[in-house]
Amino acid sequence: xxxxxxxxxxSGVRCFACETPHDPRTxxxxxxxxxxxxxxxxxxxxxxxxxxDVVGRVPTLWRYREVLPLIEGDETTxxxxxxxxxxxxxxxxxxxxxxxxxxxxxxxxxxxxxxxxKHLGARALSAPSAGxxxxxxxxxxxxxxxxxxxxxPIDTPKPFFDECELYGATIHRVKGTxxxxxxxxxxxxxxxTFDASTLREPYRIEGKKTMAYELVEQFxxxxxxxxxxxxxxxxxxxxxxxxxxxxxxxxxxxxxxxPRFVSVQAAGCAPVVKxxxxxxxxxxxWPNAQTKAYGLRVPSPLGGFLCVRAxxxxxxxxxxxxxxxxxxxxxxxAAKSGIDVCPEGGAAWAALRQLRDRKFIGPxxxxxxxxxxxxxxxx
Amino acid sequence: xxxxxxxxxxSGVRCFACETPHDPRTxxxxxxxxxxxxxxxxxxxxxxxxxxDVVGRVPTLWRYREVLPLIEGDETTxxxxxxxxxxxxxxxxxxxxxxxxxxxxxxxxxxxxxxxxKHLGARALSAPSAGxxxxxxxxxxxxxxxxxxxxxPIDTPKPFFDECELYGATIHRVKGTxxxxxxxxxxxxxxxTFDASTLREPYRIEGKKTMAYELVEQFxxxxxxxxxxxxxxxxxxxxxxxxxxxxxxxxxxxxxxxPRFVSVQAAGCAPVVKxxxxxxxxxxxWPNAQTKAYGLRVPSPLGGFLCVRAxxxxxxxxxxxxxxxxxxxxxxxAAKSGIDVCPEGGAAWAALRQLRDRKFIGPxxxxxxxxxxxxxxxx
Numbered sequence: 001x002x003x004x005x006x007x008x009x010x011s012g013v014r015c016f017a018c019e020t021p022h023d024p025r026t027x028x029x030x031x032x033x034x035x036x037x038x039x040x041x042x043x044x045x046x047x048x049x050x051x052x053d054v055v056g057r058v059p060t061l062w063r064y065r066e067v068l069p070l071i072e073g074d075e076t077t078x079x080x081x082x083x084x085x086x087x088x089x090x091x092x093x094x095x096x097x098x099x100x101x102x103x104x105x106x107x108x109x110x111x112x113x114x115x116x117x118k119h120l121g122a123r124a125l126s127a128p129s130a131g132x133x134x135x136x137x138x139x140x141x142x143x144x145x146x147x148x149x150x151x152x153p154i155d156t157p158k159p160f161f162d163e164c165e166l167y168g169a170t171i172h173r174v175k176g177t178x179x180x181x182x183x184x185x186x187x188x189x190x191x192x193t194f195d196a197s198t199l200r201e202p203y204r205i206e207g208k209k210t211m212a213y214e215l216v217e218q219f220x221x222x223x224x225x226x227x228x229x230x231x232x233x234x235x236x237x238x239x240x241x242x243x244x245x246x247x248x249x250x251x252x253x254x255x256x257x258x259p260r261f262v263s264v265q266a267a268g269c270a271p272v273v274k275x276x277x278x279x280x281x282x283x284x285x286w287p288n289a290q291t292k293a294y295g296l297r298v299p300s301p302l303g304g305f306l307c308v309r310a311x312x313x314x315x316x317x318x319x320x321x322x323x324x325x326x327x328x329x330x331x332x333x334a335a336k337s338g339i340d341v342c343p344e345g346g347a348a349w350a351a352l353r354q355l356r357d358r359k360f361i362g363p364x365x366x367x368x369x370x371x372x373x374x375x376x377x378x379x
Numbered sequence: 380x381x382x383x384x385x386x387x388x389x390s391g392v393r394c395f396a397c398e399t400p401h402d403p404r405t406x407x408x409x410x411x412x413x414x415x416x417x418x419x420x421x422x423x424x425x426x427x428x429x430x431x432d433v434v435g436r437v438p439t440l441w442r443y444r445e446v447l448p449l450i451e452g453d454e455t456t457x458x459x460x461x462x463x464x465x466x467x468x469x470x471x472x473x474x475x476x477x478x479x480x481x482x483x484x485x486x487x488x489x490x491x492x493x494x495x496x497k498h499l500g501a502r503a504l505s506a507p508s509a510g511x512x513x514x515x516x517x518x519x520x521x522x523x524x525x526x527x528x529x530x531x532p533i534d535t536p537k538p539f540f541d542e543c544e545l546y547g548a549t550i551h552r553v554k555g556t557x558x559x560x561x562x563x564x565x566x567x568x569x570x571x572t573f574d575a576s577t578l579r580e581p582y583r584i585e586g587k588k589t590m591a592y593e594l595v596e597q598f599x600x601x602x603x604x605x606x607x608x609x610x611x612x613x614x615x616x617x618x619x620x621x622x623x624x625x626x627x628x629x630x631x632x633x634x635x636x637x638p639r640f641v642s643v644q645a646a647g648c649a650p651v652v653k654x655x656x657x658x659x660x661x662x663x664x665w666p667n668a669q670t671k672a673y674g675l676r677v678p679s680p681l682g683g684f685l686c687v688r689a690x691x692x693x694x695x696x697x698x699x700x701x702x703x704x705x706x707x708x709x710x711x712x713a714a715k716s717g718i719d720v721c722p723e724g725g726a727a728w729a730a731l732r733q734l735r736d737r738k739f740i741g742p743x744x745x746x747x748x749x750x751x752x753x754x755x756x757x758x
Contacts (some may be wrong), residue, residue, distance in 0.1 A: 059438030059461060078717050079465060079478075082438060084458030096458075099478060102719065103755065143717030162758045168714045335547045338457050338522030340481065376482065376755045379541045 004120065010069050011043040013202055025050060027120045029200050037303055039203040042067055044249040050254050051221060059213030061108055061210035067246055068206055075115045076168045077146040080107040081210050085218040088337045092352065092367045095211065098340055102163065106136035108211070109204030109235055113196045116203045122146065122194035128181035130232060131160040131294045137196055138167035149190055151181035156294055159377040177289050179300050187341050198233035209239035215368060216252055216344070222229035223257045225365040228351050230344035230372050231263035231272050234297040234307040241310035261316035263307055264351040266291030269299055270320035272307045277318065281305055293326055293343035295372060317360055325350040336376065342378055345371030383499065389448050390422040392581055395685060406499045408579050416682055417581040421446055423628040430600060440589035442486055446625055447491070447585060454494045455523040459486040460589050464597040468718045471731065471746045475591065475718055481542065483752030485515035487590070488583030488614055490681050492575045493519035495582045501525065508559035509611060510539040510673045511752050516544035516575055528569055530560035537675055538756040551628035554667050558679050577612035578681045588618030594747060595631055602636045604744040607730050609723035609751050610642035610651050611677040613686040620689035640695035643730040644685055645670030648678055651686045651697035656697065660684055672705055672722035674751060696739055706730040713754065721757055724750030
C-alpha cells in the first residue's frame with residue numbers, strides 16, 4: 001500500500017467527533033471508534049501558499065491543489081468548480097453552482113470522492129441520493145470507468161433518474177426519503193461497492209470546501225458577511241466552515257474573520273433549524289419529511305451536529321421556508337437575474353427577504369446566496 | 380449618438396458579402412445594400428496583444444476583451460464562455476458548451492447580442508429559435524431588464540419552453556421549423572423589438588468566435604487538426620473561422636495554420652452538406668426538415684454560404700448523420716465520458732467514427748468535438 005501517492009501536505013485523517021486517527025492509504029468510511037464522520041487534515045503551516053499563487057491556474061477546484069489530497073494526474077475530473085459569482089442586487093451575489101458538471105454542487109464532492117476511491121482501489125461505487133448526488137456519482141463513475149449503483153426516493157423527478165441511466169448506473173427507486181434509500185442500499189445493495197454517501201466517506205467535504213476558497217478569491221481576499229446555504233446533508237456548509245478555518249491558518253484571511261453561516265431548510269424538513277432553535281447539539285430525525293426542494297429532504301443528516309456547530313461558531317442562524325415561498329422566490333430570482341434557479345436556491349432567496357425583515361441581515365452586509373443546482377431537473 | 384462608447388480597437392462593421400460599411404453606433408441588422416450578414420472588424424495591427432496577456436483574467440469569454448466590441452462594464456453577462464476541453468480518448472477532446480449559462484453555446488452569442496442591443500438603446504428583443512437560442516435570449520433579456528419575445532417550432536421539447544417562461548419571455552409556438560418561426564415573428568410579432576436572429580445582427584458571431592480563442596489557449600498556442608462542429612445556423616463555425624483569421628493576424632498562431640472545419644448535420648436537414656458535396660457556393664432551403672437534434676433543424680441558414688466557404692478554405696468537409704446513429708452515438712459518448720451529451724454533440728461523435736473510416740481523420744490528428752449544449756433539455 002505504500003506505493004499510493006498522496007499530496008505531500010496531507011497530514012492525516014481524524015474523526016470529527018473523537019479525533020481517532022485513520023490510515024489515509026486505505027478506503028475510509030466513518031470513524032471505526034464512534035461511527036462519526038472523518039476529517040482530512042493538512043500541514044497548513046508548511047504549505048506557504050498565497051492567494052496570488054493560484055492566479056492563472058485552471059478555472060476548476062483543482063486550482064486549490066495544495067489543500068486537496070491528490071497529486072496532479074491522479075484525479076478523475078470533469079472540470080468542476082470555480083463557478084461564477086453573479087451580482088443580483090447591491091451587496092447580494094449568487095454563487096451559481098448550476099454551472100458545475102451534471103448541473104449541481106454535488107459534482108465537487110463526487111469528483112473528490114470518486115478520485116480518491118479509484119486511487120485507493122475501489123472497484124465499484126454506490127450512494128443513496130435526494131437527486132443531484134446520484135447524477136454526479138453516475139457521471140464521475142462513468143468517467144472513472146467504475147460501475148455505479150444509486151438509490152433515490154421514488155417520487156424524485158424523472159430527469160434525475162434519466163441522468164443516471166444516461167451514464168449507465170444501476171438505479172433503485174425507493175419509497176420514502178434519502179434515509180430509506182440509504183437503508184435500502186445497506187440491506188439490499190451490492191456488497192462489493194464503495195459507499196460514497198454524504199459524510200460516510202471523508203472526501204466529499206474536501207471537494208465542497210473549495211466553494212469557500214473560491215468566494216475569497218472572487219471577493220479578492222475579502223470574506224462575505226453572510227452565507228445563505230440551502231442545507232440538506234450539510235456537506236457544503238461543513239466544508240466551507242473547515243475551509244475558512246484553513247484559510248485563517250494559511251493567512252489568506254484574518255484570524256477572526258468568518259462569514260455568518262445560515263442554514264436554509266424547507267419547513268417540511270428542518271432538522272438543523274429545530275436543533276439550532278432549541279439549543280441542541282445534535283439534530284433529531286425529522287418525521288414525514290416533505291418538500292419539492294428535493295435536496296433539502298434529508299431528515300437525519302449524519303453531519304447535523306457539525307452544521308449546528310458551524311452556525312453557532314460563526315454567529316449564524318437557521319431558517320425554514322415554506323413551500324409556497326420557496327416556489328415564489330425561485331420564480332422571482334430567476335426572472336430577475338437570468339439564472340436558472342433550483343428550489344433550494346429559491347429557498348435561500350426567500351431567506352434573504354425574511355432575514356432582512358428580522359434585521360439579522362443589514363443593508364451593508366455583503367451576502368452570498370448559493371444556487372446549488374440547475375432548475376432544469378425540477379421542471 | 381457620439382456618446383456611445385465602444386472598444387478602441389473596434390474599426391467598423393462591413394458586409395460579409397459586399398463590404399458595404401455600416402455605422403456601429405446604431406442598431407444594425409443585415410446589410411442595407413444586399414441583405415447579407417454583417418462582419419465586425421478590429422484594428423488588429425494596433426492591438427499588440429499576446430496570448431500570455433490573458434493569463435489570470437476572468438474565466439469567461441470577456442477575457443478576450445481586445446477583440447470584442449464593448450468596454451468593460453458595458454456588458455450584460457452571466458459569466459459565459461471559457462468552457463472546459465475534456466479529453467475523451469487519445470487525441471480527441473470534447474469542448475463542453477453545456478457548461479455555459481442556460482446550458483448551451485447560444486449563451487455566448489446572446490451575451491454579445493443583448494449587450495450591444497442594450498448599449499445601443501434597444502427597448503425589447505425577439506428571435507425565432509430551434510430551442511437553445513430562445514432560452515439564452517430569455518435569460519440575457521431578463522438580466523438586461525429588457526422584455527423578450529421568442530418563437531419556436533411547436534414540437535420543440537417542453538424544457539425549452541419552460542426555460543423561456545421561467546425568464547418571463549413571451550412565447551409563440553409555431554408549426555414548422557425555425558424558418559417558419561422567423562416568418563411568424565416578422566409577420567405577427569411585436570413591431571418595436573430588436574431582432575436578435577442568427578446572423579440578422581452582427582454580434583452573435585463575436586460571442587461565438589471566442590470558442591476558437593479558447594481552443595488555442597487550452598491547447599497552449601497549438602491549433603487542433605480537425606474541428607467537428609454540429610451546424611445549424613452555423614454562427615459558431617463562421618465565428619471560429621473569423622477568429623482563427625484574427626489570431627493569425629495577431630500572431631497568436633502561424634499564418635497558414637488552420638483546423639480543418641467539418642460541418643456535422645442531420646440526414647433529415649443537411650443543406651450545408653448538400654451545397655458542399657455538390658460544389659455550390661450557397662445552400663438551398665431543405666424541404667421537410669426533420670431531426671431530433673433540434674439545433675440542426677435549420678433548413679435555410681442565412682450564413683450557409685459562409686459555412687461552405689469556411690469548409691473549403693480550411694480543407695474541411697461536411698457530413699450528414701442519420702437519426703439512429705445520432706441517438707446511439709449520443710448515448711455512447713455520455714456513458715464513456717461522463718458528459719451530458721446533447722443529440723447535436725452525439726452527431727459530432729458519430730461523425731468522428733465515420734470520418735476515421737473514410738480516412739479523412741487519421742490516428743495522429745488532434746480532434747475537437749463540440750458538445751453544443753446539455754442533453755437535459757432533450758429528455
